[in-house]
Amino acid sequence: MKYIIHILFLIVSFGAFGQSNPLSSALRLYQEGQLEEAKQLIDSALQEEVNQSQMVAYYIKGFIYKDIFKNNPTAANKNLRAQAIQCFFQVIRMDEEGRYLAETKQSIKYLTSTYYNDAMVMIQAERFEDAINSYYKFDSLAEILPDSSLVTDSARDQFYLALGIGYADEDVQQKGSVYFDKAENAFKIVLANDSLNEVANYSLGVLYYNEAVNRILELNFDEELDEFDKFEDDTIELFKKALPYMQNAYEQDPEDENVIEGLAGIHHGLRDFDNYERYMKELKALRKDG
Numbered sequence: 165m166k167y168i169i170h171i172l173f174l175i176v177s178f179g180a181f182g183q184s185n186p187l188s189s190a191l192r193l194y195q196e197g198q199l200e201e202a203k204q205l206i207d208s209a210l211q212e213e214v215n216q217s218q219m220v221a222y223y224i225k226g227f228i229y230k231d232i233f234k235n236n237p238t239a240a241n242k243n244l245r246a247q248a249i250q251c252f253f254q255v256i257r258m259d260e261e262g263r264y265l266a267e268t269k270q271s272i273k274y275l276t277s278t279y280y281n282d283a284m285v286m287i288q289a290e291r292f293e294d295a296i297n298s299y300y301k302f303d304s305l306a307e308i309l310p311d312s313s314l315v316t317d318s319a320r321d322q323f324y325l326a327l328g329i330g331y332a333d334e335d336v337q338q339k340g341s342v343y344f345d346k347a348e349n350a351f352k353i354v355l356a357n358d359s360l361n362e363v364a365n366y367s368l369g370v371l372y373y374n375e376a377v378n379r380i381l382e383l384n385f386d387e388e389l390d391e392f393d394k395f396e397d398d399t400i401e402l403f404k405k406a407l408p409y410m411q412n413a414y415e416q417d418p419e420d421e422n423v424i425e426g427l428a429g430i431h432h433g434l435r436d437f438d439n440y441e442r443y444m445k446e447l448k449a450l451r452k453d454g
Contacts, residue, residue: 229244229247252271279302328351331347369410407430
C-alpha cells in the first residue's frame with residue numbers, strides 16, 4: 165500500500181490524475197490485479213512522447229512488470245524482469261530528491277536476487293552455461309545497485325561450490341574430461357577467497373581421489389611396462405594432490421566421517437598403510453559411538 169500511495173502522489177504532483185489519463189487507468193488496473201491489461205495500457209502510454217518524461221510512468225511500469233514476473237516466473241516472462249529493472253533504474257535517475265529510492269531499490273534487489281536463485285536451479289538441471297550467465301547477471305546488477313547488501317563473498321562462494329559439485333557429479337564427469345577441469349576451477353575459486361572452506365577442500369580432494377580411482381579401474385593390463393609406469397606415476401600424483409585438501413577439511417572438522425573416510429582412502433592409494441589404519445580406526449570409533 166505504501167508504494168501505491170507514492171504512485172498516487174506522483175500522479176497528482178504531475179497533474180496527471182484523471183479518469184481518462186492512461187497512467188491513472190494503468191494504476192487502477194494494477195490495483196485490481198488485472199496485470200496483463202495494465203501492461204498493455206502502460207506500454208501504450210509510453211509510446212506517447214508526453215509520458216516518456218514522466219517518472220511515474222516508469223514507476224508504474226516497473227511494478228506491473230515485476231508483479232507479472234513474480235506471479236509467473238516462466239521463461240516467457242524473463243524479459244519482463246529485465247525491463248522492470250530498467251524501469252526502476254530510470255526512476256532512480258529521474259528522482260533527483262531520492263524520495264522513492266528506498267522502495268525502488270528494494271524492488272531492484274528482489275528482482276536481482278531472482279537471477280541468483282535461477283542460477284542455483286539451473287545447476288541442478290545441469291544447465292551450467294545458463295547458470296553462469298544468470299549468476300553473472302546477478303553479480304553485475306548487485307555491483308551497481310546503490311548500497312547493495314547482495315554483494316557478499318558468501319553468495320559467490322555458495323554459487324561456485326554448487327557449480328563445482330554439479331560439474332563433479334559422476335554422470336557429468338563421464339561426459340568428458342572438460343568437466344573435471346571445470347569442477348577443479350570452481351572449487352579453486354572458492355578456496356582463493358576462503359582457503360579454510362571445508363566443503364571446497366573436501367570436494368576438491370574427492371575430485372582428485374575419484375579421478376585416480378577411475379583411472380585404476382580403467383587400467384588396461386596389456387599396456388607396455390613403460391606406459392604402466394607412467395600410469396602409476398600419474399595416479400600417485402592425483403592421490404598426492406588430493407591429500408592436502410582432504411587434510412584441510414579434516415582440520416576444520418576432525419569428526420566428519422566422510423572426510424576421515426576420504427583420508428583413509430587417499431593414504432591407501434599412496435600405500436601409506438600406517439595412516440590408512442589410523443584413519444580407519446578413527447572412523448570405526450566414530451561410527452561405534454554414533
